Amino acid sequence: MKTYISPWPQAAKLPDFPRSVAVLGATGSIGVNALKVMARHPELFTVMALAGGRNGTLLAEQCARLRPRYAAVLDDAARRELEAGLPAGYSPQILVGPDAFTTLAALDEVDTVLSSIVGAAGFEPTLAAARAGKLICLANKESLVLGGHIIRAACHASGAVILPVDSEHNALFQGLMGLESDDEIARLILTASGGPFRGRDAASLAGVTRKQALAHPNWSMGAKISIDSATLMNKGLEVIEACHLYGLPVGMVHVVVHPQSIIHSLVEYVDGSQLAHLGMPDMQVPIAHCLGFPRRLGVDVPRLDLARVGCLTFEEPDLAAFPCLGLARDAYDAGPSHPVVLNAANEVAVAAFLDGRMGFADIPATIEAALDRHRPVDVSTPEAVLDLDRAVRDEIRRALWPDAD
Structure with a gap:
């Protein structure tokens, strides 16, 4: 397949x-x-x-x-x-x-x-x-x-x-195993925790601090990934990753907010049924699955007790408060050079936020502005990809750090 x-x-x-x-x-x-x-x-x-x-x-x-x-x-x-x-x-x-x-x-x-x-x-x-x-x-x-x-x-x-x-893509991978044809897939559903600011509106996010943005409710991650989770850019990047991994159009990759992070993702088949991958939020599980594939290895992680969890909830992502997810989907649809710009602008903006040079709400604004300025270019070679990545970073850095060498 x-x-x-x-x-x-x-x-x-x-x-x-x-x-x-x-x-x-x-x-x-x-x-x-x-x-x-x-x-x-x-x-x-x-x-x-x-x-x-x-x-x-x-x-x-x-x-x-x-x-x-x-x-x-x-x-x-x-x-x-x-x-x-x-x-x-x-x-x-x-x-x-x-x-x-x-x-x-x-x-x-x-x-x-x-x-x-x-x-x-x-x-x-x-x-x-x-x-x-x-x-x-x-x-x-x-x-x-x-x-x-x-x-x-x-x-x-x-x-x-x-x-x-990635726990989400590993879950999708396991849900797709054994299929004979792409025609059996209706859609892929990535789950998102919603990050530390789930439920807040756009106006309330302007003043959030570095410490608040780094405080992920479910996962222990590095600073950059934690900020991406807080803006939902992490989920946007995962949508693009899923399209490349599984050869599907962006319209077949969906996102649902699932605050408990127990369901890691779902595959929906053409008969309307869905297969979910469940487990405690611990990265040792997908790491072991990949390192040991096709064997399934034992790992020292807490076991899932659904009765103790009690309730699993789901909601649509708020694209008005967290526009990065929509920016990522649009970038993938726009052509292969746009995701390069998206990622470069995001990495520089996140670094600027962590450095105290911009506010949390300025991250998506910086990315959107970079995408608006971009005109499609050929990125069919690694050299072209890296040249574009470098050019976007340099342009944004000059604006944010004019006093830098």
Whole structure:
């Protein structure tokens, strides 16, 4: 069937166990949880490479425990932290800089790549893994938002398989397994918690603080993803990701607000029935599903007790108060270059909000203005995608940080 970005996993050649894993974003919440999953099943996984951004201290602790052959950080300061924390007698090969992540993603010694870098920085490493034919456990939705068409082509050329780590897309993936044809699908339904400001109107959001926006009610996430959840941009990016993963038009991907975050997403079939994936909100579950696929691995998470939960509720998203979701849908419909602009403008706006340079309501306004200025351009190559991404960021940064070097 044609609904997957990669060959139908049950027909594709998956790496044998034990799998040799590179974790890109090892010091973030997804990476930390992935290491917990693999530690529970040491007979199934060998950690070959860890990449940890700028947190050299935590990466050193992880390396000391797991002894990977390779480690990567973004700058020399993190490298010094990493080297200082390594035990005597252990010297992994250390790579430095953004290109290091791309190198680790394509290592011959690695068959499985967990791509959990935040933001557009994940595009090139994910593409490198796709070109190298890896099993990719994808937790970086921006890779597909920027260049899903490019990564799809790379997967089909190399035989790479992408399994979605995002809890929503992992739920959809499980709900789609076993179908014979796209014609059996009526629509995909992504669930959204609604974030910390669910139920508030647009006027009341103007004065929200950084601390309030970071306080997600159900999930423990990094700052950028937490703000995206608060604006509903996270759900907008997930709509675009679903379109690329499953080859469906944006009109077949819907969003419903589900505050309890127990149902992670639903697939509706042409007979009107729906299949939901339920579980406690813990990222170890979808991570384990991807790392162990097609095996289902045990994880140490609380069990769902529906009687204790008591009530599951649902509501339509408020697009007037949270316009980012609508902006994302419109951007995907407008053509392949518009999502690049959407994502670049969002990342800069979120950084500006976290830096105190703009208000919460200015985030969607900044994104909308960037999309209004944009005229479609060719983004059929990775270089074109990255050039456009850079140009949009530079334009917005000059306006927000005129005093910057």
